[in-house]
Amino acid sequence: MxxxxxxxxxxxxxxxxxxxxxxxxxxxxxxxxxxxxxxxxxxxxxxxxxxxxxxxxxxxxxxxxxxxxxxxxxxxxxxxxxxxxxxxxxxxxxxxxxxxxxxxxxxxxxxxxxxxxHVERFNGAVQEIRKITENPRFVETKRVAQFNPNFKADSIVLDLMIHDIDIVLNLIGSPVKAIQAVGSKVHTDLADFASVNIAFENDAVANLYVSRMSQIKERFMTVYEDNALYKLDFTTQDINIYRQGQTQQTFSEKELRYKNEFIQERLFVYKENPLKSEIMHFINCVTGKTKRTVTVEHDLLSLNVALKTDELLRKGIFGQVEL
Ligand SMILES: NC(=O)c1ccc[n+]([C@@H]2O[C@H](COP(=O)([O-])OP(=O)(O)OC[C@H]3O[C@@H](n4cnc5c(N)ncnc54)[C@H](O)[C@@H]3O)[C@@H](O)[C@H]2O)c1
Missing domain, CATH: 3.40.50.720 (NAD(P)-binding Rossmann-like Domain)
Known part of the structure; x- marks a missing residue:
């Protein structure tokens, strides 16, 4: 015990x-x-x-x-x-x-x-997508919620986006080459929404969007590979996979017709309470039943990328061109 x-x-x-x-x-x-x-x-x-x-x-x-x-x-x-x-x-x-x-x-x-x-690591859909993706080229995440004044002093990056940073670094598994961040203040003295691009050494790119000025709560991730597209809903822990997309455009004198065909698969995801799985993993590591799934270096990298992103937003830096 x-x-x-x-x-x-x-x-x-x-x-x-x-x-x-x-x-x-x-x-x-x-x-x-x-x-x-x-x-x-x-x-x-x-x-x-x-x-x-x-x-x-x-x-x-x-x-x-x-x-x-x-x-x-x-x-x-x-x-x-x-x-x-x-x-x-x-x-x-x-x-x-x-x-x-x-x-x-x-x-x-x-x-x-x-x-x-990092409770989102233990989301059933996140665990599954790591097993089925092979070579993500582009990853898009969206994590938005209504404004809550209790968190107005907190950075949206360290509070919300850190989950997506952690998942994306783990999924792409290549060193980070560059980070760009742009955001704005709406309700607080810090950025209340932000769009962040992370470029990786293997040429993969991630675009992470986070906001606390939405009217609804949404948490999604889309992973693009050469021959498949994966849509993951963090809230319902669902994954839909789309393959062999074919688009066809037909022009006639009066109209333009557009046809998009694809095969859609809905993956069966084992859904457990992610916080319970996180606590169980911790306990099992303490009692020697299992070893940590994520390395210390990865934990430190996620924090480092989140801190660097937060710093960019606080300084208002974005590789923008003056017009
Ligand atoms: N994993 C997630 O998804 C997730 C979600 C929300 C919050 N968090 C994290 O959880 C932590 C707590 O957030 P919260 O929203 O529960 O905050 P909270 O303000 O609701 O609760 C914090 C509690 O800690 C108590 N406290 C303060 N100083 C203390 C001390 N020295 N000793 C003992 N108790 C002390 C406060 O009285 C308060 O009851 C934060 O680090 C936050 O980032 C994680």
């Missing part, structure tokens, strides 16, 4: 809390939040010991999940690792590359498991 603790009981922490009670071979020994009222309420509801100081929880746990706000991750994560705790930290691990590197170095030197909560 693995004893775990949970730090941060806000929106994301509550999802972790609900799932931990659902997972066998794991016992939630402590929950912690800086807000004592929240701790009391959830401790009473779940029967799990509550804390406002996470260090008091250390003697009772082997592994910890951090779902506190990102700006506190580095300090809390370092304390947990130095105390010898395996760690699952919500994404983004930090907003500073050197801090993230340092945390992984500590984890490696102490033989501890350190995972970042």
């Amino acid at each position: 693995l004893n775990v603790g949970l730090i941060g009981l806000g929106k994301m922490g509550k999802y972790h809390l609900n799932l931990y009670s659902d997972i066998s071979d794991v016992k939630l020994m402590g929950i912690c939040d800086a807000n004592p009222d929240l701790v009391n309420e959830l401790s009473e509801k779940t029967g799990v010991q509550g804390y406002t100081n996470y260090k008091e929880m250390f003697p009772y746990v082997d592994a910890v999940t951090i779902a506190a706000p990102t700006r506190f991750h580095y300090e809390i994560a370092k304390d947990c690792l130095l105390a010898g705790k395996h760690l699952l930290v919500e994404k983004p691990i930090t907003t500073n590359y050197d801090h993230a590197r340092e945390l992984f170095d500590i984890a490696i030197s102490k033989n501890l498991v350190l995972h970042i909560g």
Whole structure:
């Protein structure tokens, strides 16, 4: 039985809390939040010991999940690792590359498991598309939502686009050659929508579009290969594949006729709760049942690309031409 603790009981922490009670071979020994009222309420509801100081929880746990706000991750994560705790930290691990590197170095030197909560990696459709694509030439992602004032101080890249950056880097699997970013402020002092192009050494290109000024929530990815096109819906975990597209145009005196024929396949995707799969993977790595599926270097690369993209947007840099 693995004893775990949970730090941060806000929106994301509550999802972790609900799932931990659902997972066998794991016992939630402590929950912690800086807000004592929240701790009391959830401790009473779940029967799990509550804390406002996470260090008091250390003697009772082997592994910890951090779902506190990102700006506190580095300090809390370092304390947990130095105390010898395996760690699952919500994404983004930090907003500073050197801090993230340092945390992984500590984890490696102490033989501890350190995972970042890139939950979209565990989306059934994302797992499947990695198996069926061979040579993506162009990948397009769209992740848009309504404006939520609670997140107005957060970067849309580190909050939303980091999921797509992580998936696309993994899917294309070639070094990044260049990044272009353009976006604008609408509701906040940061970019509220952005379009980002990533060029890879193997000549593949990704265009990632993210927005928090939409009226609807949409999360899609389209992958273009030489002979197939894959459309993935992150929300429903569906994949549709289109092959052998044939277009025909007929001109007559009065009209232009356009015909497009293709074969469409709908893939069967095994759908599990992605957060549950993420927690299970973490637990299985801690207990030695499996090895991490994504390397530390990949985790650091995703963060680095996200930070560089965020920097471009903050500076308002885009390889634009003055007219
Ligand atoms: N994986 C995802 O898709 C996803 C989605 C949303 C949020 N997140 C990440 O989860 C983290 C938390 O986000 P959220 O939306 O749940 O935030 P939130 O503000 O809803 O909750 C954070 C909680 O942490 C508590 N807290 C603050 N400082 C603390 C400390 N020192 N010790 C203990 N508790 C402390 C706060 O009181 C609050 O209850 C962020 O890093 C965010 O980026 C990830």
